[in-house]
Amino acid sequence: MVASPERTERAIADLSRRGLDSPTLRRQAMTVLSRAVPVDGYCFAAADPETLAMVDHTTDGVDRSQAGALYRNEYGERDVAKHAELVRQDMPVAVTSHLTGGDVTRSRRHRELLGPMGIRHELRAATVADGATWGFLHLFRGPDRSDFTAQEAALVARASRHLAAGLRAATIGEGVTMTAASEAPALVVLDERDRIVEATPGAAIWLRRVADSERPDEPVPEILQLLSAWARASAAGALTAVPRARLRGGDGCWVSLHGSVTAGAGGAGGRVAIILQPATPPELAPLLLSGFGLTPGEREVCELVLAGESTKAIAADLFISPYTVQDRLKTIFAKVGVRSRRALVARLR
Structure with a gap:
């Protein structure tokens, strides 16, 4: 039975308030959402809010071995959505067919990646x-299903606010867990097929x-594959932003990653160096x-x-x-959950 939009939105809102970890939230959210918006596959990724890099994924019904092709499309090729x-x-949702005049083959992502996977x-x-x-959130349906409707897109838009x-x-x-400052950064070099060809001692720890x-x-x-595609697109002149991402590692510590095409690597098709550090x-x-x-103003x-x-x-x-500074500080303390400047600095450092 297909769940009603109202019931689905309430369930998503309740789920998002439970304090779940990110992978669990994403998996359970898709269980709820797919009852109202049936799918044959999906990818629900957490992102770095500053760089928009997808840093962790929950998927079903998709070929994860094609991740590199997805990132090449996202960062280096012209496409829709x-x-x-x-x-x-204003409504951060898009249906590919609506942007291609009903002909999804106008999307390079569809022609070269989704179509061959059986996604329509x-x-x-x-x-x-x-x-x-x-x-x-990427939702997919095969050729035996009808396309996503405007009503379904609107429901996803409403649900996405709660999920955010x-x-x-x-x-x-609960705050920030810092990697020990004494832990040396790592350098990893990827070849043109995103295989690791060089790495500094200790890189295996960072990769895990x-x-x-x-x-x-x-x-x-996968975050290295993403940064590789981004770095190559930047080297080719398709993007200007520095390829970087921040993520909370599997041990709870925060990691910063930066990627760039190496000097003398033969341009965008050469090797990419990625630095992983606290x-x-x-x-x-x-x-x-x-x-x-x-x-x-409060952030300033x-x-x-x-x-x-x-x-x-x-x-x-x-x-x-x-006086305005003090008023803003009172509001900041309330939002962050602290009572003093010292506590604020400790909470954010």
């Missing part, structure tokens, strides 16, 4: 809360730390702040507090009165 486009929309219909959604994106809040809570958790929860034994973690407090601060629902004050500035200095920097 790209993630960066979805997050800019695709719906993509971003899970957005307070302007920050915490995940991406749940993913945000799961990502931030950033392994996808669904594929922990994959020799090349995420620093300045790197994590924007991510954590985006999770507390702070307004832009908070970032200056973390930088060690006084109330008077903050007021001068932002051209506001000290």
Whole structure:
């Protein structure tokens, strides 16, 4: 029996408030959502809200060995319903056929990736809360099913707001667990087929730390394949943003990753170097702040507090009165769940 949209949204909202870890939330959410929006396959990924990099995946009915092709399409090829486009929309949901005039073969992703997998219909959604994106949802149907309807897309959009809040809570958790500063970063080099050809001592520890929860034994973690495709697209001039991501590793510690095509590698088709290292407090601060629902003005004050500035200095920097700074701080304390500047700094560092 197909569940009603209202009942489905209530169930998703309740699920998102239970404090589940991210993989469990994503799996259970798909069990609920698929009763109202039946699918033959899906990919529900958690994302770095600043870089939009997909950092962990929950899937069913899809060929995960084609991940590299998906990332090449996302970062280096022209197509419809790209993630960066979805997050800019008022309703961050798109049905491929609606964007291609009913002819999905106009989508390169469909022609070269989804079609050969037996997928006919695709719906993509971003899970957005307070302007920050915490995940991406890809729903698939085969040729024996009808396409996604506008009503189903609207339900996914409503559900995605609740899911974003749940993913945000799961990502931030109880705070920050830092990797020991004494632990040396690792360098991993991938060849043109994304195989590891060089690595520094200790890299195996880092690779286990950033392994996808669904594929922990994959020799090349999927986040490395994503950064490789992004780095090659940047080298080819298709993108300008620096290929990077932050994620909470399997041991709970935060990791920062950066990718770039190596010098003398023969351009975008050559080797890619990826650095894996402990995420620093300045790197994590924007991510954590985006999770507390702070307004832009409150975030500005908070970032200056973390930088060690006084109330008077903050007021001068932002051209506001000290009283306004204090009012914003009271609101920040309430949202973050602390009572003082010292507690705020400790919570975010």
